Amino acid sequence: MKTLLTFSFIFLSVLAFAQVNISGKVVTKNGEPIPGVNIYLENTYDGASSDGEGNFSFETTETGQQTLVASFIGYKTWSQTIDLQNNVVLQIEMQESVNSIDAVTITAGSFAADDESRASVMKSLDVYTTPSANGDVMAAIRTMPGTQASADDGRLLVRGGDAYETSTYIDGLVASKPYYSKTPDVATRGRFAPSLFSGVQFNTGGYSAEYGQALSSVLVLKSTDLPEADNTGISLMTIGAEANRTERWENTSLNVSGGYTNLSLYDKIFKSNVDWEKPVESVNGTAVFRHKTSSSGMFKAYITTDYGNLAYLVPAGNDGEKMKISSKGGTVYSNLSYRDCFSEKSCYRIGVSSTYQDNRLGLGADDVNTKELNIESRFALVHDLSEGVKLTWGANETYNKYDQDYIENEGAVYNGSFDDHLLGAFIEPEIKFTKKFGIRPGLRTEYSSVINKMNVAPRFALALKTGEKAQLSGAWGLYYQTPQADYLKINTDLDFEQAMHYILSYQFGDNSERLFRTEAYYKKYNDLITYSVGENGLPKNLQNDGSGYAAGLDIFWRDQLSIKGFDYWITYSYIDTKRKYQYYPEKATPYFISDHNFSVVGKYWVNKINTQFGASFTAASGRPFNDPNSSEFNSERTKMYSDLSLNMSHVFYIGNQYSVLYCSVNNVLGNNNVLNYRPTNVADAQGNYSLVPVKRDLKRFVFIGLFLNF
């Protein structure tokens, strides 16, 4: 025993002095040195870091077979078994990890306003501080390229597409009524408050197979997670008031808010271009609940409801005749979602959203009462299959119920109604072959029960990094959309409308400094719904007989670096588009299209007076309109449109909380150009049709708001 002990002590001490040296060089596969790599023997303290030339060297008293490890972020961990009999000299070649943060991201067609995403071009705060937006998410998005200025519409009109061709999603679930009800000649605005969202991804085309039912564009809104702290807010505005209360517990939060809007006082002070009988009056209430179930699990519930009422007179006949348009209605939207992970490599999202709208529209002596219900259930799973390979798949069921009574003055009632179950499923792998090159092929399929048709929509996107901050992306895809309710209520013997997108995009720079982005696209429409106008004014002979194209170039430039405290972005879009759809007798450029759209937004923060100043300018070339007295359809052009808006936000304190005094003026220059002309339905005695000019509803819009926090 004693001998054994002595022996082992001697053995141990001999070991202690038997040092070997391990040295070498760490390089990339191109032979470039990698500094800062941690090289060590597994389960020991022995190791070293590679120096500026990639060289390393260290001594160890370990013996025998040991594992030498080299690890560095952005590279795959390298390891090799070595024998420590003698000194070891070796060259370590490390491979770049395709999952590194600066790896390529697929961005074609996508403009993100997100604080997380690297594809981001805008930040969520920009929605508030863009002067032309007045706190409307949709209006802020309209400063992005690819959209139409459309001051008389207020909705997103993307790359030649009609308003219905853009779908809005909140946390992956559809929001079927993202705007307040649109009535003729008066612009609408987005329904959802920007404070609910931490990110906005605006897809102008070529989007993922996860989304269907949109020919042109998908707007994906990501709601905020847990709010920071308890808060009470009161907002007093020239057009109404709002109040909200947020309670935050450790893993749970609840926010309730309510608002009231009334434009009557406003209408009395400022002369409106619209002959209001009942200026817009609305009430809304919202509740938002969040519960964090684990480090990866999050449950979100959001419900918002509003009721609105408005009425105005529009010119109808030739001799100053007026027609009353009124709209009264309520909407309830709810969105429940849950996301979590099965494991580190598999995550899922499930949710249900629903929209119920009951709207009463008055068109002169006629009444149109419409009830719509939309319920969508959806799930999606994301798996990290291996390094650089991610698979997303999922399915949705969307139920639509539509019921409309068109009640004529004479008492005749036309009922139009239908039910639709839309089933959709998609699968989409994303493969990064290297850090610089990735592809995203996708496949989506849908079945719509009301038309009893199925579609299969392949998609493909790729991205190639051409430099440290430069990348080239491309996308192609087929997009389908079930015909609009206005047609299905009359005829269900129809097929999906279809669009095919081709996009090529180049991007250079970084959003926090300077970013340049340009995209060229070509879009081909097929199977658009066409009809002729029947004697009662309703469409007849509905068919999938239309087609069209849109080709264009979008340019975006943002610079936050050149002048300290000053941030600006410039966008320009050119479009050439024609289509035959609806009642168009031939292919023509639709009335909402300006060939050239230009916008610039700038903001400057003055620290001394705690105030931010902003300006935005939008210009758009003239839009087509149809003069029924002319032989060529949609051949006339309006004058150019322009708008200069200014705003300022002054921050001050009440106790420990900050409050904001906000003031904005839209259309400072008072440009009162005709936006478009709407033909009247009735010809005068000479058989000529007169045209009704459509202008923006307020020549100048002055908004003052006091947002108090306690």
Place this chain on the structure above:
Amino acid sequence: MKTIITILLVVLSTTAFSSKYEETMKTNIDKLYQLHTSAELQVLANQFERIGNAEQDKWLPNYYAAYCFIRSTFFDEMDDDAKHAQLDKAQALVDQLMKTNDDESEVYALQALLYQIRITDMSKGAKYSMKASDAIKQAERLNPENPRVYYLRGSNTFHTPKFFGGGAEKAKPDLEKAAKMFESNQPTNPLMPTWGNVHNEQLLSQCEQ
């Protein structure tokens, strides 16, 4: 006899081992506060990571490795991309710590510091100060006696623009509280973190101006 020897050997080897751990850690921790170049701090971070790899049940080695990477961005006027690369390394380690030691106030304090250092330009302010503030809250919940909680909160407020409810005036009470705690709450374990005091004093003196 045999049992005694075995016990003796086991005791000897464990104490020898743990003292090796403590000694190495103590030496490197002392060194950490003396280094003023980012290259040296990155080398030291690797050293801590190696200890962490060998001592899988200890959280302090990875904690200090992450802190070294964060601290390495304070020196040599690094450009923003290089800073974020170091912070990415730190974040990978903090992510590990969050899995194994999510009951440790100091881990959340470190996470908060990391988020604050991420704010390399205005555009990142809103996001990361919010995230930092959430982490600070967790750190406070786990140990309200941790002076770094108040130092970090004060620093967060100090650097938040007045536009969003920040500024020196608002930051002062937290910084003062932190200063008091740095004085009174000295750790008994020499390996426990002590950083924050110097910067806290700097911020306080800026508040006085």
